[in-house]
Amino acid sequence: MKNFGFGFMRLPFDGDKVDIDLVKRMVDVFMENGFTYFDTAYKYCRGLSEPALREALVDRYPRESYVLTSKLSNEFMHSRQEQEEVFADQLKRLGCGYFDYYLLHNQGAVNYKVSLELDSFAFVRQKKAEGKIRHIGISFHDKAELLDEILSAHPEIEVVQLQINYLDWENESIQSRKCYETARRHGKPVIVMEPIKGGTLVNLPREAEELFRSYAPDASSASWALRFAAGHEGIMMVLSGMNSMEQMEDNIRTMKDFRPMNGEELRLCAKAADKIQANLTIPCTGCGYCMVQCPKHIPIPEYFSLFPHGYMTTQMVYYYNLTQTHPKAGDCISCHQCEKHCPQHIEITRHLREISEKFDAFKGWR
Ligand code: SF4
Ligand code: SF4
Structure with a gap:
C-alpha cells in the first residue's frame, strides 16, 4: 500500500451539496496513480462525507481495490446502544461491508473518558471478532503522556493517527514529535493527519517561502509539508484533505515517487517553522x-x-x-x-x- 491517503474531511462543495462530480474525478485520478487509502468519519462534512465516499468510490470500484478507514465519533454519544446504532448506520451509509481500519475518533482527555464510559474499546474488539473491522486504531489529539497511558492500557490498538507537521513538531501543546515517539515506542504504525495544518503550511510568510524556493525553486509549499510528515520511520500513511484537482495533482507529484528529506531539508523545515512562528497572530514565545x-x-x-x-x-x-x-x-x-x-x-x-x-x-x- 502506498503511503498517501485521500482524506474526505474537506470535500469541495457546490452550495450546500458535495460537488460529487469533482470528487469522482479526483477519486479516479487518485486510483489511476496507484493510491488506494481513503479516510472518512461519521461527522465529517456535516455527515455528508461517508455518503460521498460511497458514491464516488464504493459504488464504482471493487471492494478489494481500496482500503477504507472510518471512525467512531463517540464524543456526543450517551449510551452503548447509540454506539451500536451509529456503527450500523455507518456500514449502511458506506455500503462497504467492513472497515479495513476503524478508529476511536479524537481520543484525548475528553473523549478517552467517554470511550471508557461507553466501553468503546470492548465494542470495537467485538466488531473485529465479527469480521466488521479488520484493524482497530485511535486518532489522538492530546499530550504524549496520555497517549502512553492509553496505549499501555489497550494493546489491542494496532495503529495511531496523529497530527504531524513541521510547525507542530516541537509545539509543547500539540507535541507532534513526542506523540510520534510514544507511538513508535509502543511499536504502532502511525497515520498522519493535518500534515499541512489545515492549509497553514501552504500560505507561508514570505521569509519562509523564500527559504524553500532558494533550495528548490519548483517545489510547492505543500510538497515540503508532505515530505516532512511522510519521511519518519514507521509512518504508514499521510492523509491530505484535498478539495481541488490542483491540490490532488500537486500532492500526487510529491507522493508518487516519494523521497524522504535529507538532513539539509529537515534543517530548512525547522528554520521555516521559526520564520512562521515569528509571523504568528500572537507572537508568544512560551516563556511563561x-x-x-x-x-x-x-x-x-x-x-x-x-x-x-x-x-x-x-x-x-x-x-x-x-x-x-x-x-x-x-x-x-x-x-x-x-x-x-x-x-x-x-x-x-x-x-x-x-x-x-x-x-x-x-x-x-x-
Ligand atoms: S509572558 Fe511569555 S508566555 Fe506569556 S504571553 Fe508573553 S510571551 Fe507568551
Ligand atoms: S493575570 Fe489576570 S488578566 Fe491575566 S490571565 Fe490571569 S486573570 Fe486574566
Missing part, C-alpha cells in the same frame, strides 16, 4: 512569565500556541482537551497582572477574550 501571578492559573502560553494564524477551528479539540484540566480562557478576570510581565507586550486579556468568545460558548461539547 505571564503565569506567575495569574490569580486564575490560566495556561496562557498553552492556549496561545494553539492559534498561530488566527482562531482556527482545527485547533478547537486541543483547546477543549486542555480545558478539562485547566481554567478556560473565559475564566480570566481582566486584572492585567499578566500583561505587566510579558516581554513581548502581548495584549493577553484581549486574546483570551477572543478565544473565549470563539470556543467557550460552544454548547455541543460534553
Whole structure:
C-alpha cells in the first residue's frame, strides 16, 4: 500500500451539496496513480462525507481495490446502544461491508473518558471478532503522556493517527514529535493527519517561502509539508484533505515517487517553522512569565500556541482537551497582572477574550 491517503474531511462543495462530480474525478485520478487509502468519519462534512465516499468510490470500484478507514465519533454519544446504532448506520451509509481500519475518533482527555464510559474499546474488539473491522486504531489529539497511558492500557490498538507537521513538531501543546515517539515506542504504525495544518503550511510568510524556493525553486509549499510528515520511520500513511484537482495533482507529484528529506531539508523545515512562528497572530514565545501571578492559573502560553494564524477551528479539540484540566480562557478576570510581565507586550486579556468568545460558548461539547 502506498503511503498517501485521500482524506474526505474537506470535500469541495457546490452550495450546500458535495460537488460529487469533482470528487469522482479526483477519486479516479487518485486510483489511476496507484493510491488506494481513503479516510472518512461519521461527522465529517456535516455527515455528508461517508455518503460521498460511497458514491464516488464504493459504488464504482471493487471492494478489494481500496482500503477504507472510518471512525467512531463517540464524543456526543450517551449510551452503548447509540454506539451500536451509529456503527450500523455507518456500514449502511458506506455500503462497504467492513472497515479495513476503524478508529476511536479524537481520543484525548475528553473523549478517552467517554470511550471508557461507553466501553468503546470492548465494542470495537467485538466488531473485529465479527469480521466488521479488520484493524482497530485511535486518532489522538492530546499530550504524549496520555497517549502512553492509553496505549499501555489497550494493546489491542494496532495503529495511531496523529497530527504531524513541521510547525507542530516541537509545539509543547500539540507535541507532534513526542506523540510520534510514544507511538513508535509502543511499536504502532502511525497515520498522519493535518500534515499541512489545515492549509497553514501552504500560505507561508514570505521569509519562509523564500527559504524553500532558494533550495528548490519548483517545489510547492505543500510538497515540503508532505515530505516532512511522510519521511519518519514507521509512518504508514499521510492523509491530505484535498478539495481541488490542483491540490490532488500537486500532492500526487510529491507522493508518487516519494523521497524522504535529507538532513539539509529537515534543517530548512525547522528554520521555516521559526520564520512562521515569528509571523504568528500572537507572537508568544512560551516563556511563561505571564503565569506567575495569574490569580486564575490560566495556561496562557498553552492556549496561545494553539492559534498561530488566527482562531482556527482545527485547533478547537486541543483547546477543549486542555480545558478539562485547566481554567478556560473565559475564566480570566481582566486584572492585567499578566500583561505587566510579558516581554513581548502581548495584549493577553484581549486574546483570551477572543478565544473565549470563539470556543467557550460552544454548547455541543460534553
Ligand atoms: S488578566 Fe486574566 S490571565 Fe491575566 S493575570 Fe489576570 S486573570 Fe490571569
Ligand atoms: S509572558 Fe508573553 S510571551 Fe511569555 S508566555 Fe506569556 S504571553 Fe507568551
